Amino acid sequence: MNINVKLPDGNSVELPQNSTPYDVAASIGAGLAKAAIGARVNGTLVDVTSPITSDCDISIITAPRQDKKGNSKFRDTAHQDDALYLLRHSTAHVMAEAIANLWPDTELAYGPPLETGFYYDIKLDTPISSDDFAKIEAEMAKIIASNRPFKRYDLPIAEGMDKLKAENNKYKIDNAERAIEGGAQSLSWYVTGDPSLDTACATDDSANTSEGYWEDLCQGPHVPNTSLIGASKVMSIASSNWHGDVNSDRFQRVYGTAFFSEKDLETYLGKLEEAKARDHRVIGQKLGLFAIDDKVGQGLVLWKPKGGIIRDELQKFIGEHLTKQGYFQVFTPHIGKLDLYRTSGHFPYYQDSQFPPIISREQIKSLADEGCSCSQLANMLEDGDVDGYMLKPMNCPHHIQIYASEKRSYRDLPIRLAEFGTVYRWEQSGELNGMTRVRGFTQDDAHLFVMPEQLDEEVQGCLDLVKVIFETLGLKDFRVRVSLRDPDGTKYVGNPEDWDRAESACIKAAESLGVPFSMEPGEAAFYGPKIDFVVKDVIGREWQLGTVQVDYQLPQRFELSYVGSDNAEHTPIMIHRAPFGSMERFVGVLIEHFNGSFPLWLNPEQVRVLPISDKFVDYAEEVKDKLFAEGVRVTIDKGNDRLNGKIKVAQEDRVCYMLVVGRKDKEAGTVSVRHRSEGDLGAVPTDEFVANIVEEIKTKALGPLVKASN
Numbered sequence: 001m002n003i004n005v006k007l008p009d010g011n012s013v014e015l016p017q018n019s020t021p022y023d024v025a026a027s028i029g030a031g032l033a034k035a036a037i038g039a040r041v042n043g044t045l046v047d048v049t050s051p052i053t054s055d056c057d058i059s060i061i062t063a064p065r066q067d068k069k070g071n072s073k074f075r076d077t078a079h080q081d082d083a084l085y086l087l088r089h090s091t092a093h094v095m096a097e098a099i100a101n102l103w104p105d106t107e108l109a110y111g112p113p114l115e116t117g118f119y120y121d122i123k124l125d126t127p128i129s130s131d132d133f134a135k136i137e138a139e140m141a142k143i144i145a146s147n148r149p150f151k152r153y154d155l156p157i158a159e160g161m162d163k164l165k166a167e168n169n170k171y172k173i174d175n176a177e178r179a180i181e182g183g184a185q186s187l188s189w190y191v192t193g194d195p196s197l198d199t200a201c202a203t204d205d206s207a208n209t210s211e212g213y214w215e216d217l218c219q220g221p222h223v224p225n226t227s228l229i230g231a232s233k234v235m236s237i238a239s240s241n242w243h244g245d246v247n248s249d250r251f252q253r254v255y256g257t258a259f260f261s262e263k264d265l266e267t268y269l270g271k272l273e274e275a276k277a278r279d280h281r282v283i284g285q286k287l288g289l290f291a292i293d294d295k296v297g298q299g300l301v302l303w304k305p306k307g308g309i310i311r312d313e314l315q316k317f318i319g320e321h322l323t324k325q326g327y328f329q330v331f332t333p334h335i336g337k338l339d340l341y342r343t344s345g346h347f348p349y350y351q352d353s354q355f356p357p358i359i360s361r362e363q364i365k366s367l368a369d370e371g372c373s374c375s376q377l378a379n380m381l382e383d384g385d386v387d388g389y390m391l392k393p394m395n396c397p398h399h400i401q402i403y404a405s406e407k408r409s410y411r412d413l414p415i416r417l418a419e420f421g422t423v424y425r426w427e428q429s430g431e432l433n434g435m436t437r438v439r440g441f442t443q444d445d446a447h448l449f450v451m452p453e454q455l456d457e458e459v460q461g462c463l464d465l466v467k468v469i470f471e472t473l474g475l476k477d478f479r480v481r482v483s484l485r486d487p488d489g490t491k492y493v494g495n496p497e498d499w500d501r502a503e504s505a506c507i508k509a510a511e512s513l514g515v516p517f518s519m520e521p522g523e524a525a526f527y528g529p530k531i532d533f534v535v536k537d538v539i540g541r542e543w544q545l546g547t548v549q550v551d552y553q554l555p556q557r558f559e560l561s562y563v564g565s566d567n568a569e570h571t572p573i574m575i576h577r578a579p580f581g582s583m584e585r586f587v588g589v590l591i592e593h594f595n596g597s598f599p600l601w602l603n604p605e606q607v608r609v610l611p612i613s614d615k616f617v618d619y620a621e622e623v624k625d626k627l628f629a630e631g632v633r634v635t636i637d638k639g640n641d642r643l644n645g646k647i648k649v650a651q652e653d654r655v656c657y658m659l660v661v662g663r664k665d666k667e668a669g670t671v672s673v674r675h676r677s678e679g680d681l682g683a684v685p686t687d688e689f690v691a692n693i694v695e696e697i698k699t700k701a702l703g704p705l706v707k708a709s710n
């Protein structure tokens with residue numbers, strides 16, 4: 001029997017049943033077959049040797065080509081993600097084998113690929129340290145150089161479990177049980193073996209001891225052989241527990257990474273160094289932007305004056321655009337009654353991620369008098385027998401009550417309510433990270449209440465705002481993800497026509513951005529589709545910022561309505577949007593993006609005047625006053641340091657412009673301009689400098705507008 005295999009270009013090939021992706025590639029050309037390292041068959045990533053049993057869509061994944069410098073060239077990010085996944089999954093096996101060769105007592109637990117590499121959890125009494133990394137890498141190099149194929153074999157579940165029990169590794173048994181629970185029809189092993197020793201499939205527990213033959217329980221897929229691993233490195237070691245459970249067995253977790261070429265690895269390590277230097281926690285501390293103080297609480301950001309300037313400028317900038325787009329700013333309190341969150345569904349369902357409720361003194365006293373225990377109180381709170389307040393986890397219910405505070409007609413809609421609203425979430429302490437994972441944060445939040453026919457335009461408006469702001473900040477490398485409903489799902493509220501409209505509004509709006517975007521069926525919340533923004537940083541780490549979410553549910557739960565042109569009551573649709581997520585997260589990402597050197601309009605200190613001696617402080621004051629009158633953030637360094645010392649400090653403080661003033665400047669009415677990245681720009685008439693810098697601030701330019709004089 002033949003099967004029909006459809007290729008990405010729309011062409012098909014007919015091949016015998018149980019042909020492999022390798023056969024498909026070979027039917028197209030020898031070059032493609034040679035380069036094939038895996039495939040996506042109906043969307044699932046598989047080995048190049050995986051038999052194809054029925055008609056399917058296929059896309060062959062090839063090893064990347066390398067340019068002259070040795071940089072791997074991928075077709076697109078999907079190709080890159082797939083190829084690196086296969087490679088890293090495979091390298092995890094090689095590292096595990098190397099470690100098992102070096103420490104024969106090693107018990108292997110679990111070793112998945114990660115976005116930037118892979119890890120393997122191992123049980124071993126001897127502690128591995130970074131001093132051992134070179135030894136592990138050398139052992140890995142031997143395995144890689146021996147050009148061993150990865151081969152899969154499957155055993156029926158009963159037989160496979162017998163084999164695992166005979167080998168007596170409880171973690172692998174657990175892995176297998178989990179796979180079976182997840183619906184696995186058989187158990188599979190991958191042999192990294194010398195083909196001449198490929199007698200595999202035996203339930204022989206001596207298998208892993210013979211040189212040049214090694215196997216691991218694994219669902220795959222992998223690259224065809226070890227020689228594809230162009231470069232690999234053991235990165236770090238940490239401790240971990242079985243499936244994150246602190247009460248279970250403890251492991252050593254060895255992290256590694258792998259690439260197709262040495263050059264790729266070198267580039268990655270360079271970026272990693274750069275990222276370390278750009279860490280917003282380090283720069284934020286050095287530049288005095290923010291602090292986190294244990295006396296206040298972990299995860300609660302204190303914005304210091306300089307950080308406050310950046311936030312204020314951003315909020316003003318976003319606020320101006322909101323006004324232009326017809327939003328109104330509202331202000332709401334930081335707490336609300338528990339009942340409000342019962343209606344919205346935030347309580348009690350998400351209480352693990354919330355600060356506990358606040359209850360009045362009288363109520364606590366009377367409950368205590370009645371002998372109420374803590375667990376009884378918790379139940380009473382859940383059931384609504386006791387009311388209290390909560391730090392708000394979301395701004396939506398407050399904004400909804402603003403909408404509900406007046407009778408609304410179709411003539412009023414859309415209503416767009418915006419607030420830089422602070423919300424509180426209980427993040428686990430291990431999850432906290434500087435400004436990017438916190439317990440209290442201010443969202444650039446807004447809620448739009450719209451009629452169905454307004455949805456397209458309003459979703460589009462949300463995205464236009466994002467585009468303007470990302471462009472102004474030079475965040476060019478971003479993508480959007482559109483989360484859609486699962487076509488077969490039944491959990492969704494709202495009728496299918498509404499969903500069609502909302503999904504098409506999201507897709508159309510995303511397309512209009514002209515940046516890469518993906519559609520992800522099944523990823524939508526049950527109450528509506530959404531759009532997410534993901535920004536890439538210097539080392540290619542992706543930061544999820546904010547979302548635009550269409551919501552059919554909350555207006556129903558709160559029984560919101562408007563009177564339509566037909567004089568009947570209708571339910572509006574809500575759009576939640578916080579495109580930058582939170583001011584904390586956004587500024588944290590911007591600190592790393594700009595490496596602390598913010599563009600002039602955002603930079604806390606824009607100009608510092610550096611008199612070369614006491615004699616010129618008066619003139620420096622004169623220059624400062626001129627700038628100050630134009631709203632420029634300017635200071636004078638009146639210290640006794642020599643000029644070079646003053647310049648060095650100003651550079652470290654990332655001041656945009658340093659104005660050196662001495663005798664010549666005073667006589668000519670000039671300033672000697674130095675820019676933090678352009679260096680010395682020479683003497684410029686003071687008024688000209690003022691005019692240029694005002695222009696640079698006003699236009700929010702990313703680079704300096706003040707040019708060297710001649």
Ligand SMILES: [Zn+2]
Binds near residue numbers: 093221
């Ligand atoms: Zn594997």
Ligand SMILES: [Zn+2]
Binds near residue numbers: 394447576
């Ligand atoms: Zn909301």
